[in-house]
Amino acid sequence: RKEVEQDPGPFNVPEGATVAFNCTYSNSASQSFFWYRQDCRKEPKLLMSVYSSGNEDGRFTAQLNRASQYISLLIRDSKLSDSATYLCVVSQGAQKLVFGQGTRLTINP
Amino acid sequence: DAGITQSPRHKVTETGTPVTLRCHQTENHRYMYWYRQDPGHGLRLIHYSYGVKDTDKGEVSDGYSVSRSKTEDFLLTLESATSSQTSVYFCATAKGGTSVVGEQFFGPGTRLTVL
Numbered sequence: 001r002k003e004v005e006q007d008p009g010p011f012n013v014p015e016g017a018t019v020a021f022n023c024t025y026s027n028s029a030s031q032s033f034f035w036y037r038q039d040c041r042k043e044p045k046l047l048m049s050v051y052s053s054g055n056e057d058g059r060f061t062a063q064l065n066r067a068s069q070y071i072s073l074l075i076r077d078s079k080l081s082d083s084a085t086y087l088c089v090v091s092q093g094a095q096k097l098v099f100g101q102g103t104r105l106t107i108n109p
Numbered sequence: 110d111a112g113i114t115q116s117p118r119h120k121v122t123e124t125g126t127p128v129t130l131r132c133h134q135t136e137n138h139r140y141m142y143w144y145r146q147d148p149g150h151g152l153r154l155i156h157y158s159y160g161v162k163d164t165d166k167g168e169v170s171d172g173y174s175v176s177r178s179k180t181e182d183f184l185l186t187l188e189s190a191t192s193s194q195t196s197v198y199f200c201a202t203a204k205g206g207t208s209v210v211g212e213q214f215f216g217p218g219t220r221l222t223v224l
Contacts, residue, residue, distance in 0.1 A: 008149075032211045095205055096167075
């Protein structure tokens with residue numbers, strides 16, 4: 001079983017729609033949680049951290065459920081520029097990260 | 110963004126040849142990492158370094174070695190390349206210390222093809 005599992009998609013949604021991704025992790029000792037974004041043929045970049053209380057950054061909302069060991073990302077009012085692969089990432093400390101395989105999102109005009 | 114460069118950016122080589130990939134950073138970050146990215150697997154950690162001359166294995170270290178003789182450079186060597194090592198290789202850095210755990214900065218990647 002992979003340590004971090006994501007639905008690989010692809011998700012194809014119209015511009016302006018709301019889209020949500022989930023991710024599950026297997027190690028209950030995981031300490032920190034993140035979403036990274038990776039554009040086609042580019043390097044990953046940190047999108048946002050995920051806190052137990054949930055957090056929001058503009059149109060993006062991240063939630064963490066430690067009891068069920070899942071993380072979610074909600075994108076509201078999606079834009080064409082949101083098209084990318086979204087990577088769910090978990091840290092078990094010591095500055096080491098475990099990446100999910102990513103969920104590919106395409107926003108259609 | 111952290112100044113991270115990788116060289117070469119593209120390489121085609123033959124099975125059995127040695128290959129060295131270089132990662133160079135200008136941000137004085139303590140931690141450096143080598144990942145490979147393959148379809149269906151996502152990013153997997155090969156080796157990482159937590160300081161000069163301090164390195165450790167990641168989840169897919171077999172067939173790879175690393176060296177870090179200076180803060181700014183982290184080398185990844187494939188001693189004898191195999192076709193299964195065809196992949197995109199990313200270098201990353203992290204500040205360490207009290208910085209945000211989990212914020213890693215990635216280089217642009219190296220596409221390696223082993224024929």
